[in-house]
Amino acid sequence: MKEIVLIIMMLKYEEINRDNINIATKIQMSIFPNESAYQEFCDCIDSDKEYNKYFLVYDNETIIGVTGLYTTTDIKLNNTLWMGWFGILKEHRRKGYGTQVIKDTIDMAKEFIEKYHIKYFRVFTSSIENPDVLPLYTRLFDFKEEYNNEEDLNFNNSCLVYTKILGNYKEEKWNNRFLNIREMIEKEKIGNSKFN
Secondary structure, eight states: OOOOOOOOOOOEEEEOOTTTHHHHHHHHHHHSTTOOOHHHHHHHHHOOOTTOEEEEEEETTEEEEEEEEEOSSOHHHHOEEEEOSOEEOGGGTTSSHHHHHHHHHHHHHHTTHHHHTOOEEEEEEETTTOGGGHHHHHHHSSEEEEOOOTTSOOTTTTEEEEEEEOSSOOOOOOTTOOOOHHHHHHHHHHHHHHHO
């Protein structure tokens, strides 16, 4: 008889706030060198939008990564929440944490389905800058598409948008709607100057 082993991860999510923003930014920058989420974290802390949140992720007392939720435009216009700054520290990869953190982040997004009519959970990435995460996204999201908005950055035509449908809704692609990646990059530069 084949032995079945079931591993259940109970990770802890601590919302990023003024007390832990420095450690959160250090963790985030060790995952994404030269990219600072410090200003984005500050903006979320100051935001009155309950669905704009970022988290330090712990396994017991050990920080293993970061994740978060945010929107790019009025949430009611596109029925979408985005996963932001998701990453697992290098020494904790290939242990199932990434899968669990994405599933947990999707569950966080689902909490806003009724109140804000959320239908889709999305993430964008670069196939050139973040190739290691693509198999994970392909496995956990329902579909992917290329992002090539001519008015925005697209990382040398390597930008991808992955979508998870959060219910019995039809497949609705992002269709190159403006993401404002340029503004996100500017926030990173501001974050770098403030944090360093």
